Amino acid sequence: MKEIFKLSYLIAIVLFLTISCKDERKKTEKVLTQEATEEFNVIGNYVSEDYSKRSEGYDWVSVAITEANNNQLNISIRSRADKKKPTCTFDAVAKKVDDKVYQTQINGKSILFEFTNAQISISAEKEEHESLLYFYCSGGASIAGTYQKINEQMDQNQIDKTKFNSVLNLQDVGFSVSSIEKDGKNTLTISTFGLQESEYNQTFIIDGKEVTNAEVEDLNSDGSPELFVFTRSVGSGSYGKVYAFSVNNKKSMSEIYFQPTSENSVINKGYMGHDEFSLVENTLGQRFPIYKEGDTNAAPTGGTRQVSYKLVDGEAMRKLKVDKITEY
Template sequence: MNRVILFVIISLSICACHKIEKKDREDSFEQEQSPSEKSGIYGNYVDTGYEQRADGFDWVAVTVRQGDNETIDVSVRSRADKKRPTCTFDALAYKRDENTYEAFYNGKRIVFEFNDTRITISTVDPNDINVLNFFCNGGASLGGTYKKIDGALDRNQIDLTTFSKVLNLQGIGFNVSSIEKNDTNTLTIFTFGLEKRDYNETFNIEGEAVVNAEVEDLNSDGSPELFVYTKTLDSSAYGHVYAFSVNNKKSMSQVYFKPTSENDNINEGYNGQDSFSVVENSFMQRFPIYKKEGNKTISTGKIRQVSYKLVEGEAMRQLKVDGMTEYETNYNEAP
């Protein structure tokens, strides 16, 4: 009898230990997950006016999309069915920690802080807070806290301009915009200030979203180049570049960029999540490197950085690979 009782006690103790170990593992897993991993920072966030939109209230929304391992794409749009949109803003924001990203505008640091199901937009330096008014009209500001919602924004009211940016360099202006209409996404580019013929073209970019645009005189010839960056809307977020070069300030023509998936010089371990930027007089591309393990594709924890130079081609100018380096992921690096 005593042996039976002893056996029962031991069995109960083992079960209890297993439950404690399981609970400890669950607690450990919860602690390892960041808020962005548990709830997902991607999606749509709105201000308080959104819930009262049926009563005619104005509202502003923030959409956060996946960038690469170090960035997110932030887009601010507002109600546009009754009046001019209140705020329009597009930016690529760089990761500082699990809950904080930063974008840059004219040397000012705009911060996006995620907390549970909310995003707060402010500036790192309180003295720069007025920069958030630049992208709005009527005295409004991007600054404030927005609450996450499930699903899409109200398509009957929202401004359907998915990207908008005006750039200037060396006396030439560029208006870059993307609009979703009739279930088709388009990219429109027009210039102002060219001596011979201004450029005005629209491209069908179905399945892609414009995430940023930059200008720079990449070949130092006294005329600027325009770079428009897009990403596919699937989870891989494959990047693409629409590049253009101004010809002696008289006209503008397109520059060829070979898709990364087709470029065997750089695409080993490539699986999307690109980011592009102009650094001084170099055009740069970065993307995480992956490897195959059985049937799985996993991250190596490394980033490949590719530099390009602008060269003359037979039919058109082209971006040609000029160098390549790899480094360990470091979220605290400045862009």
């Protein structure tokens, strides 16, 4: 009887230890999973080392990361601007390489954004392309380096108020695209450099909108580039708009007509915003969800409509004409 009791006691001890080990292992796995999730939550604000000394007058640079569509990130680099002109200004959309690495292409050169331990490191993919990282800064500075994540907004009293900034080049023509909020108004300024007869310099009031991206391409293969600036309305609708421009034989630049989607009966059935635009080979691509009657803004049920536009000559100006429509 005593032997049976001892055996039962030993079995109970073994079972208790086994269950305890499993519980501890599950707890450990849960903690590791949480840490991994936290480690790769790349969205947020990152700052250079001297941010902590900003009250002493030190210059600093910030990197704001927000989520974009299709496994992409919006990268926005800004610097201190309360005492002097901003040191660094850079905007780009970066595509996902893996959980830790994103990249963007600038004039055929890759810039890498690597995330580890609540940090982001910015570098050129190839050593010979490092000079590109100096282009977006003044005074010999570079956007390259490692930035530490913070859990609050950047110092709004010091940070550069530029909303968007990009410099693009194609076929020996350059474009500067910038958006800044000033005197209570949000503006979009577009200027050229390298045109042979008349440079373009125009500012548009875009209150209620934000610039999401800018791209260049020679859509009609005439040897001169086209510029496209994409905006969206601020709010739940996120209605997209295209500002398009065509360079005329590298001498001047003029606007291209793009009919607002809400006014285009060919494609606007079920349209309620949430546009995405991009250049695909020699076409402008647009994609948006289709809403059925009774759908809420947050829950479309009609699938997706994809539209491609060709650049054609019009009577007064060039225009973007619907070429293909696909629904899925």
